[in-house]
Amino acid sequence: MVIKLHSLNEVIDCIVKYLKINLKGIVKKVGIADAVGKYLAEDIRASMDIPPYDRSVLDGYAVIYEDIALTRPESPVKLRVVGNVDVDEFKGYELRRGEAIKVSTGSPLPRNASAVIPKEGCVAQGDYIYVYNPVPPNYGVSKKGEDLRRGELIVSKGTLLRPWHVGLIASQGIPEVLVYEPKACMFSVGDEVIDVGKVFSPGKVYASTTYLVLTYLKELGFRVRFMGFIGDDEEAIVKLLRKSLNLCDFVFTTGGTSVGERDLTVRALRRLSPEVLYHGVALIPGKPMAIAVVNGKLVMCLSGFPVAALAELEVVLKPLLSRVLGMKFFEPRVIGRLGRRLSTSPNMNYLIRVKVSKVGNEYVVTPLKITGSGVLSTLVKGNGVLLIREGSTGVDEGDLVEVTLLSNVEGGGCG
The missing domain is CATH 2.170.190.11 (Molybdopterin biosynthesis moea protein, domain 3.)
Structure with a gap:
């Protein structure tokens, strides 16, 4: 069986149309001291002038x-x-x-x-x-109102709250704010997957993808309920998908998304009669991802390979959350010169791990690996990712490219 690959825009546009997220269920009022690191679910306007007098x-x-x-x-x-x-x-x-x-x-x-x-x-x-x-x-x-005027928008909905936002909100005497805290259920599929702390044996793999996805979702503000590890059992997967959908508005799975005999996750998902389901996206790594809407709720079946799962979250989930909830993601970017040519197919999107270095007054971008969806170490050895969107046939050595940074850039000497 060959997976048909769908464009990212098509997938995201269609999923947005079918999603029916219950906002009351994913918005929570918290004290401002507990709001840092969460995404704001309301506009905050100044209730008074700052300063309130000359x-x-x-x-x-x-x-x-x-x-x-x-x-x-x-x-x-x-x-x-x-x-x-x-x-x-x-x-x-x-x-x-x-x-x-x-x-x-x-x-x-x-x-x-x-x-x-x-x-x-x-x-x-x-x-x-x-x-x-x-x-x-x-x-x-x-002067009165020199810093803020009463009624002025001071922090907009979807903003990731940092300490300075909290300080600004506190200057208005506001004790609580609404933040997004969507509930997500997650489980991992595969006879070969074992939890950390278990004794390793040949044929098994530790649950690196599980913990990458789990912590990624938490960093986005999700309250994640981990439903456990499950083997390659279609009936058991169907049962756990149904249970997860009864508990949460968002469901994430890892593993079992390809087309092998033991890849049963997507087959189980189809049995739930989703309003819409895509299996296969034009993304490398991450082609076999499945995404669906079941009873208005989002189900993402991610790759069992960690780098592919990360690519799927970065390139599909984040744009969805921006469209549906207005979440604004802080993603530091730099422009640098590509260290070697990258050849790509015009009908695919590529998320490429790179190492960004400062040489003299400019940044140099060195690709680490184009393929290899399980090579997790490249995310640590590198410090950024380069997204090449469909329509491109590649990027030449020396071309300027925009990189999203994952960690600090070292260097800056004369080179």
Whole structure:
């Protein structure tokens, strides 16, 4: 049996049409301290101006600009100090001409204040200060709403929340936010697969793909329920697929997606009468992947080989989540020169593991391996992936290519 390969765009567009995700079931309200590392499920708008009032950004004296505009070292301006405002005070002072009020960094400014003279920019004597040099209007002043205006969008839906997002949300006094926490069920298929910690024997393989997929999903914010390891048994696979679909909106399997006699996962999936099912995508590595929608829920049957499974998640799952949930994935990229030619078929997509190095002022991209869907070590030996989309017949040595980084780039010497 030959697997018919479908274009990525066709697969993703069709799956999106049939998916009917229950948003209430995948959105959770959490305290902002627990929201970091999760994807925001709502727009957050400013509920107040920041700063909420004009305030000083210096330790010094609040003044009326016109009083000090013409001061000179040879003829300093004398201003009477009529009060003091600390950071946590709001006394409602109103400055008059010829007056100054002592302020600290962060202090609310009195009405009519239009500049702050730094402490070191004047001389204090008793109840007066002497200003020897002028400052520009609004010097040392942070204006109300200068940072944020009430109603302004401050963090958009789908954003991966980092500490600085949380700090910004906290500045609005918001204690909780909605985040995506979709429930996923996952299991691995194959008589040969054994869990880590078990005694190894010939003919067996440790569950590297299982743990790669499991942790990948967790990193995307999924709450994953691992359903276990199952042998090459069609009836057992059908039963576990049904159970998983009753528990979760997303189901992921690894192994059994090719066309051998013992590849039974896709055969079992067909027995569930999916609304749509694709078996075979134009992706290297990852061609035998199957993806379906059953009762509005997503089922992805991933390769049992780790690099192929990763390619399927990167190139298929992420775009789906972006389309359906609006999730925005932070993927640092660099432009570099290809170290050797890559020949590709125009009707295929290729996710190629690469090593990016800094040589002088430019990046050099060295392909590690085009094929070999089980060569997991190339993901660690390399530090990036290069996606060549269908329609291309290859990339020549020396051409500029865009690489998604998986880890840091070393180098930067003269080369």
